[in-house]
Amino acid sequence: MIKLKKVKFKSLTMRIWVTFTAIILIIILSISIIYLVVFRSTNEKYNLQLLKASHDTFKENNFNQLKGFDDVRNLHGSSHFIVNINSSNIINIQDFNKRGGPPGQPNMGFPPNSGITQDALQKWMVGFIENNNISENEFKESYHGRKFLFIISSVNNIDGTNGKSYLISYMxxxxxxxxxxxxxxxxxxxxxxxxxxxxxxxxxxxxxxKVLEDYTVRIAHKDWKEPIQIKNEDEIGRLANSMNLMRTELKRADEEEKMFLQSISHDLKTPVMVIMSHAEAIIDGIYIDSIEKTAGIIRDEAVNLEKKIKQLLYLNTLDYVLENNSQVSKINLRQLLLYIINRFEVVNSKIYWDLDMEDCFIMGNSDKIQVSVENILENSLRYAKEKISVILKEENSSVVLEMYNDGPNIEEKHINHIFDNHYKDKTGNFGLGLAISKKIIDFYNGEIEAVNRDRGVSFIIKAPIA
Structure with missing residues (x-):
């Protein structure tokens, strides 16, 4: 079986031309159909009416055609003849051309190889006479593959016999x-x-x-130097503006990624350096205090390093996990918060926990919601001086969770970026935890923001009520 492949044109010129040609061909086909179906039928009726008028005029003027009809273009191939049928059914045809009819009487002029002769054609038409009295019977018949229009009418006998006479006009x-x-x-x-x-x-x-193509290649190679300059106000101009916006966002993401990698490399390099230096001290027998204390420092740095690596891996796989392996259920957020807070209270017994929580329910994955809340509370616990407040309530068809700590305020230039994936300020105070929290909350159609208070910072989460 032969499979027809779809023709593909790589040239824009060919695509436009083929589309244009297809439209023209459709128009030609439509006009042809209209011509064949409508115009020809209308034209045939019009010619038959003209032939009938010529037939009537010819009969009324004693078989002398008026000159006015000689000039009608559609009747240039028409002719008339009389058929006399006597009582013995002998047929006599009187062709006005043969009898020396009026000058200018049209000649049919059939080609020699057409198989059509004047006498044979007229005898064929005579065969359509069926009744004695005929009043302008109209016929549309084909003879030797050619269509003829003809009209037959009874007329007064003109040969002096008792037979019948008929006038036949045809074209x-x-x-x-x-x-x-x-x-x-x-x-x-x-x-x-x-x-x-x-x-x-x-x-x-x-x-x-072509300019856009070159610009795209530049962006692919991270060439952020110059934006594209296209002043069109059409679709191409809007595409150029979108590409410039894409360039700005990619440039920002690239710079954040570089900053993030520099920060991560520093965070990972520091504990590795501490671990290596203390391990070498044990090997060389030169260490501070005791070997147990030095081993404890190595252990604490290893735990810190492991935590950072786990956070980095968790962030990089979080999108896939949320999309493909997230079991959503109804969560009592108050019970989940009490479970988390009970574990955090033993970390720093000097911190006072002020709790004001109602029973509120949200939809989500319990493990992921726990991670997002733990990261925020861990951040709060790190900077709190004396107090952490947790308020949970329903407000305007949403669940509102506010976690406050009385630590230092966040600088205004940083507060809008602390949830970004790769953001860290110069002091390295913001790591991956807040970025992980925001990504989880956003996935479950929630919102999170950090707000500076007169003394301290509040992290506010809003989520839809289950």
Whole structure:
């Protein structure tokens, strides 16, 4: 079985031209159908009416056709003859051309190889006489593959016998295809000129597209130097503006990623350096205080290093885990907070925990919600001086969770960036925990923000009520 492959044009010129050509061909086809179905039928009826008028006039004027009908273009192939049928059914045909009819009487002029002769054609038409009295019977019949229109009427006997006489007017159903040929010719001209127009249009469109293509390659190679300059106000101009916006966002993400990698490399390098130095001290027998204390320092730094690596891996896989392995259920947020706070209270017994919590329910994965809250409370516990407040309530069809600590305020230039994936200020105070919390809360259609108070900072989470 032969499979037809879809034709693909790589050239914009060919695509425009093929589309234009298809439209022209559809127009030509539509006009051709209208011509064949409507115009020919209408034209045939019109010619038959003209032939009938000529037939009546010819009969009323004693078989002398008026000159006015000689000039009618549609009747140039028409003719008339009389058929006399006597009492013995002998047929006698009187052709007005043979009898020396009026000058200018049209000649049928059939080609020699058409198989049509004047006498044979007239005898064929006589065969359609069926009744004695006929009143302008109209016929549309084909003879030797050619269609004829003819009218038969009874007339007064003109040969002096007791027979019957009939007047027959006829003409070939000429098909004037001038309009169709003109439409096809104009269509071909449009197709030829359309190729030239398509090339000009394609060149005009392709010029800014080529600029966009080069600009895309520059962005792919992280060349952020200059934005693209296209002043069009059309779709191409809007595409250029979108690409400039993309450039700005990619440049910002690239800079944040570099800053993040520098920060991560410093965070990972410091505990590794401490572990190596204390391990070498044990090997060399030179250590501070005791070998147990030195081993304890190595252990604490290893735990810290492990925590940072786990956070980094968790952040990098979080999107996939949330999308593909997240079991959503109804969570009593108050019970979850009490469980987390009970574990955090033993970390620093000097911190006072002020709790004001109602039973509130949200939808989400319990493990992921726990991670997001733990990261915020751990951050609060790190900077709190004396007090941490947790308020949980329902407000305006949302669950509102506020976690406050009385530590130092966050600088305004940093407060809007502390949840960014790769953000860290110069002191290294913001790590991956807050970025992980925001990503989880955003996934469950919640919101999180940090707000400076007169003394301290509040982290406020809003989530839909289950």
């Amino acid at each position: 070939p159903a000429m098909e004037d295809n001038t309009l169709l040929y003109m439409v096809i010719g104009i269509g071909i001209m449009f197709i030829v000129f359309g190729f030239i127009a398509a090339k000009l249009v394609a060149s005009h469109i392709a010029k800014p597209l």
